[in-house]
Amino acid sequence: MLTGIMLFTMSACARVHVAAPELDAQAKAMTAPKDKALVYLYRNESMGGGVRMKVKIDGREMGVTGPKSYMMFLLASGKHLFTSEAENTSEIDLDTKAGETYYIWQEVKMGVFYAGSKLMLMHNVEGKKGLMECDLVEHSQL
Numbered sequence: 001m002l003t004g005i006m007l008f009t010m011s012a013c014a015r016v017h018v019a020a021p022e023l024d025a026q027a028k029a030m031t032a033p034k035d036k037a038l039v040y041l042y043r044n045e046s047m048g049g050g051v052r053m054k055v056k057i058d059g060r061e062m063g064v065t066g067p068k069s070y071m072m073f074l075l076a077s078g079k080h081l082f083t084s085e086a087e088n089t090s091e092i093d094l095d096t097k098a099g100e101t102y103y104i105w106q107e108v109k110m111g112v113f114y115a116g117s118k119l120m121l122m123h124n125v126e127g128k129k130g131l132m133e134c135d136l137v138e139h140s141q142l
Contacts, residue, residue: 016052016066017138024136027072037077037096041119042070043106044130051115053106054085055139063139065106070134073141084119087111092119103127 018024032038041055043065052064055071058081062071077098084090084106094102103124109116122130 016064016069018069019136019138027136028131030072032099032101033074034099036074036098038101039073039075039080039094039096039104040070040102040127040131041065041073041082041104041106042127042131042134043108043117044068044070044133045108051086051108053115053117054083055106056083056085057081059083061140063137065137068134069137070131071137071139082119084117086117087114088116090117090119092121094121103131105130 019027030038043053046067052066054064055062057073057075062073065071075096077096079093079095082092082094082104088109088111092104094104096102101124103122103126105120105122105127107118107120109118
């Protein structure tokens with residue numbers, strides 16, 4: 001019985017509020033403005049689908065991701081700390097420059113009780129490919 005409950009929990013999809021399709025298309029087509037850095041944080045895996053992962057920037061909660069979802073941020077140049085909270089906490093420091101685009105992959109990792117995560121900065125080609133597999137989630141901005 002417990003095994004069946006665990007399998008259901010592991011296979012269930014975490015509910016996140018996705019943005020309208022036209023907003024998703026605009027976000028994916030965006031280029032970094034001259035005065036801000038454009039940062040995409042994406043989670044393009046289905047593994048750990050029942051787990052919502054909290055995202056923070058510089059200690060401020062931005063929202064949560066679910067499977068096949070992403071967030072987009074326009075940030076001032078400078079150092080920013082990205083945090084992903086699941087079974088574990090993963091952090092990545094990013095020194096952004098205005099006019100540049102960055103892709104952070106929120107990789108889903110096996111955890112002891114539920115999914116964990118690891119944040120990794122990706123090259124633009126690979127990052128854009130992962131981003132295109134995802135839907136924009138509603139989230140806060142700095």
